[in-house]
Amino acid sequence: MSLEPPxxxxxxxxxxxxxxxxxxxxxxxxxxxxxxALPSVTIAYQTYGTLNEAASNCVLLCHALTGDQxxxxxxxxxxxxxxxxxLVGPGxxxxxxxxxxxxxxxxxxxxGSTGPxxxxxxxxxxxxxxxxxITIRDMVQAQAKLMDHLGVKQVFCVAGGSMGAMQVxxxxxxxPERVFCALPIAGSYRHSAQNIAFHEVGRQAIMADPDWCHGxxxxxxxxxxxxxAVARMAAHITYLSETALHRKFGRRLxxxxxxxxxxxADFQVExxxxxxxxxxxxxxxxxxxxxxxxxxxxxxxxxxxGGVLAKAFDKTxxxxxxxxxxxxxxxxxxxxxxIAHALNAVAANxxxxxxxxxxxxxxxxxxxxxxxxxxxxxxxxxAAIRGLPRRSV
Amino acid sequence: MSLEPPxxxxxxxxxxxxxxxxxxxxxxxxxxxxxxALPSVTIAYQTYGTLNEAASNCVLLCHALTGDQxxxxxxxxxxxxxxxxxLVGPGxxxxxxxxxxxxxxxxxxxxGSTGPxxxxxxxxxxxxxxxxxITIRDMVQAQAKLMDHLGVKQVFCVAGGSMGAMQVxxxxxxxPERVFCALPIAGSYRHSAQNIAFHEVGRQAIMADPDWCHGxxxxxxxxxxxxxAVARMAAHITYLSETALHRKFGRRLxxxxxxxxxxxADFQVExxxxxxxxxxxxxxxxxxxxxxxxxxxxxxxxxxxGGVLAKAFDKTxxxxxxxxxxxxxxxxxxxxxxIAHALNAVAANxxxxxxxxxxxxxxxxxxxxxxxxxxxxxxxxxAAIRGLPRRSV
Numbered sequence: 001m002s003l004e005p006p007x008x009x010x011x012x013x014x015x016x017x018x019x020x021x022x023x024x025x026x027x028x029x030x031x032x033x034x035x036x037a038l039p040s041v042t043i044a045y046q047t048y049g050t051l052n053e054a055a056s057n058c059v060l061l062c063h064a065l066t067g068d069q070x071x072x073x074x075x076x077x078x079x080x081x082x083x084x085x086x087l088v089g090p091g092x093x094x095x096x097x098x099x100x101x102x103x104x105x106x107x108x109x110x111x112g113s114t115g116p117x118x119x120x121x122x123x124x125x126x127x128x129x130x131x132x133x134i135t136i137r138d139m140v141q142a143q144a145k146l147m148d149h150l151g152v153k154q155v156f157c158v159a160g161g162s163m164g165a166m167q168v169x170x171x172x173x174x175x176p177e178r179v180f181c182a183l184p185i186a187g188s189y190r191h192s193a194q195n196i197a198f199h200e201v202g203r204q205a206i207m208a209d210p211d212w213c214h215g216x217x218x219x220x221x222x223x224x225x226x227x228x229a230v231a232r233m234a235a236h237i238t239y240l241s242e243t244a245l246h247r248k249f250g251r252r253l254x255x256x257x258x259x260x261x262x263x264x265a266d267f268q269v270e271x272x273x274x275x276x277x278x279x280x281x282x283x284x285x286x287x288x289x290x291x292x293x294x295x296x297x298x299x300x301x302x303x304x305x306g307g308v309l310a311k312a313f314d315k316t317x318x319x320x321x322x323x324x325x326x327x328x329x330x331x332x333x334x335x336x337x338x339i340a341h342a343l344n345a346v347a348a349n350x351x352x353x354x355x356x357x358x359x360x361x362x363x364x365x366x367x368x369x370x371x372x373x374x375x376x377x378x379x380x381x382x383a384a385i386r387g388l389p390r391r392s393v
Numbered sequence: 394m395s396l397e398p399p400x401x402x403x404x405x406x407x408x409x410x411x412x413x414x415x416x417x418x419x420x421x422x423x424x425x426x427x428x429x430a431l432p433s434v435t436i437a438y439q440t441y442g443t444l445n446e447a448a449s450n451c452v453l454l455c456h457a458l459t460g461d462q463x464x465x466x467x468x469x470x471x472x473x474x475x476x477x478x479x480l481v482g483p484g485x486x487x488x489x490x491x492x493x494x495x496x497x498x499x500x501x502x503x504x505g506s507t508g509p510x511x512x513x514x515x516x517x518x519x520x521x522x523x524x525x526x527i528t529i530r531d532m533v534q535a536q537a538k539l540m541d542h543l544g545v546k547q548v549f550c551v552a553g554g555s556m557g558a559m560q561v562x563x564x565x566x567x568x569p570e571r572v573f574c575a576l577p578i579a580g581s582y583r584h585s586a587q588n589i590a591f592h593e594v595g596r597q598a599i600m601a602d603p604d605w606c607h608g609x610x611x612x613x614x615x616x617x618x619x620x621x622a623v624a625r626m627a628a629h630i631t632y633l634s635e636t637a638l639h640r641k642f643g644r645r646l647x648x649x650x651x652x653x654x655x656x657x658a659d660f661q662v663e664x665x666x667x668x669x670x671x672x673x674x675x676x677x678x679x680x681x682x683x684x685x686x687x688x689x690x691x692x693x694x695x696x697x698x699g700g701v702l703a704k705a706f707d708k709t710x711x712x713x714x715x716x717x718x719x720x721x722x723x724x725x726x727x728x729x730x731x732i733a734h735a736l737n738a739v740a741a742n743x744x745x746x747x748x749x750x751x752x753x754x755x756x757x758x759x760x761x762x763x764x765x766x767x768x769x770x771x772x773x774x775x776a777a778i779r780g781l782p783r784r785s786v
Contacts, residue, residue, distance in 0.1 A: 034654040036654075129656075132654065133654040133655060133656075190644065191644070192635065192638075192639060192644075193635075193638040193639050193641070193642045193643055193644065193660075193662045194630065194633075194635045194638045194639070196644070196660050196662050196663060197626075197630045197638060197662050197663075197666055198630060200626070200658075200660075200662070200663045200666055200667075201623060201626045201627045201630065201666070203656065204622070204623050204626060204666075204667070204670070205598055205601075205623045207656075208598075208601075208602065208619035208620060208622070208623055209601065210603055226601035227601065229597070229601070230594060230597050230598045230601055230623065233590075233593070233594045233597060234594045234627050237587065237590045237591060237594065240587075242585065242586075242587045242722075242725075245585075245586040245587045245590060246585060246586050246587070248586070249586045250586055251583065251584070251585075251586065251589070251693060251696070259691055261427040261429075261525065261526040262526060263522075263526075263596065263600075263683060263687065265593075266690075267586075267589050267593075267690065269586045269589050269590050269593070270589060270590070270593045273590055273593055273594065273597075274593075274597070277597070290656060294656065297659075297660065298652055300644060303644070329635075329722070332635075
């Protein structure tokens with residue numbers, strides 16, 4: 001029996017460069033929620049479509065924990081379609097013939113935006129753990145600076161799933177006059193104890209890897225691949241429902257007729273998870289994983305508003321559509337319902353739909369026609385109110 | 394900020410010795426399900442109460458993944474109460490004034506029974522990964538040999554939770570004439586894809602630890618503490634419900650007034666999980682964890698019976714009581730229900746109770762009065778039919 005842990009040498013995430021698309025470097029330090037002033041902040045982003053004269057057709061898409069700015073088209077690093085490629089493009093749900101779509105790599109990320117992998121301008125060495133802890137609010141503040149740069153005073157729609165939904169809610173809370181409508185999907189207004197617990201397992205897996213080098217692995221020319229792969233494997237289970245895992249894999253064996261009585265990946269689900277772990281380390285930075293999970297853990301819109309979530313949205317002019325998925329146990333429907341209740345309490349314009357799906361949390365990235373119809377209806381309705389042209393098909 | 398992973402030096406699991414209680418060494422090799430004949434098998438066990446003259450009052454308790462033979466009294470290694478100390482003793486649910494209670498450390502375990510931590514008699518060195526992969530059936534075969542040794546032809550009751558329930562089902566399937574009644578709690582007739590996935594994460598965490606030394610860490614005088622701690626942390630989340638985690642910890646901070654903007658355990662739930670990981674490595678062997686999780690993954694009573702679970706219990710004379718917990722998402726009620734359906738299909742004597750509890754899978758180890766009343770009623774009823782004396786209180 002072979003007991004090799006995942007150690008195969010693989011290509012590393014690319015250094016930032018033209019391949020990662022346009023980048024904006026802020027002229028001033030960004031004052032973070034922690035109180036730290038972060039210098040030389042760079043935001044890598046992608047745009048699709050054209051901003052209209054009134055600058056009223058911008059759709060800002062916010063990516064999830066391990067996503068990035070490459071929402072549509074072919075990802076330049078992985079060679080795979082962008083995370084919402086099915087939904088973003090000419091004639092698609094987010095129609096690039098009528099919308100100017102923007103997606104940034106979040107602050108703290110590893111696809112070209114300032115994060116622990118980038119160089120600290122004061123030292124010329126990678127930030128590593130000297131990078132300050134950032135929050136969802138910080139990510140949104142950086143996005144707002146980009147919107148300023150692009151000449152967008154009010155975003156037509158801010159949309160995103162999972163951590164993207166947290167950013168959407170933060171946008172609506174922090175900049176209510178700059179958001180026409182908001183589409184938080186499979187999200188939450190605060191990370192739960194179980195959410196924090198799973199993130200902590202992932203962080204401990206990374207930090208337990210000696211190649212993490214107390215965060216200074218780039219200086220040491222090492223990568224904590226094993227720890228990061230384990231973190232990804234644990235997280236990946238939480239993105240799927242038990243039903244989805246059962247349908248996808250059940251107890252089927254992987255390329256063999258019978259159990260081997262060993263520790264090879266006898267079961268397809270084991271092989272799949274190992275693959276998820278292995279491929280993840282090719283495209284993601286371990287320290288970024290620490291920082292971004294921490295940002296999610298820290299997010300709590302209720303606590304920031306005296307424990308009353310409704311206060312976060314008092315007198316909000318934003319039109320909301322909340323979407324959850326029935327089999328999502330990471331950000332269950334009860335979380336979206338709590339947001340809906342808070343919005344109702346301040347008489348906000350809100351619709352809330354739970355999509356019947358057995359695909360788990362990841363449903364927001366998958367082919368779920370009812371979800372797409374719901375989101376499409378909301379966007380088209382809001383666009384009509386906003387006076388934007390109809391969809392091109 | 395301190396980012397030390399859990400590396401503190403801690404006492405190691407004790408070498409087997411008198412402190413671990415009586416041990417039986419089988420006179421013949423044990424023929425395993427894999428076909429391997431395992432020599433010099435030793436089973437460490439504990440007994441409570443006295444076997445009656447008819448040898449009809451034996452209760453065999455089967456422990457879960459990380460449990461052991463110390464079901465009652467004070468554990469000699471951890472100094473804490475046994476895993477069912479509340480339920481086993483004079484006048485308690487499993488009344489040691491009337492029952493002869495036996496609990497073995499499972500084959501493959503690390504509390505004195507033969508497992509990867511013990512010495513291979515042929516080499517004089519720890520088995521490590523040269524230990525053969527064992528199954529739930531093998532564990533039960535070893536227990537049956539102990540019953541022979543103790544003079545117990547028929548066990549009055551076989552009971553256990555989680556992996557213990559798997560052993561109970563295997564006993565009823567393999568030795569129907571040797572089991573009067575069976576009490577599988579929070580169990581399953583086969584490990585699901587999600588169950589396997591979580592176990593695989595734990596195994597990969599252990600194998601990713603360089604101190605695992607490809608399984609030969611005892612030869613190298615090392616212990617893969619970090620990997621084992623991460624495995625335990627990930628597993629521990631699955632033992633609790635989201636509600637239980639929320640009630641126990643919520644988003645409360647650990648010994649601080651405000652977020653630290655760092656990677657310390659800001660949240661109580663992080664501190665709790667780290668503690669779970671750290672203390673686990675004091676009492677458990679990493680290779681045992683690999684072998685026992687594998688045994689659970691391999692368990693599939695339906696597959697072994699042509700895909701028809703009912704065939705596993707055809708014409709069974711065993712009286713069953715199945716118990717599940719409403720918030721158990723690791724071995725959900727649907728698993729017990731499937732067993733109940735299979736038993737109904739062969740007209741077996743079975744009762745099935747789902748206990749309303751928000752404590753998750755671990756409820757079988759916790760103070761759940763309705764669970765205790767249900768189990769008590771079943772045991773007392775079966776004891777009356779068996780002609781055993783009444784409970785002493």
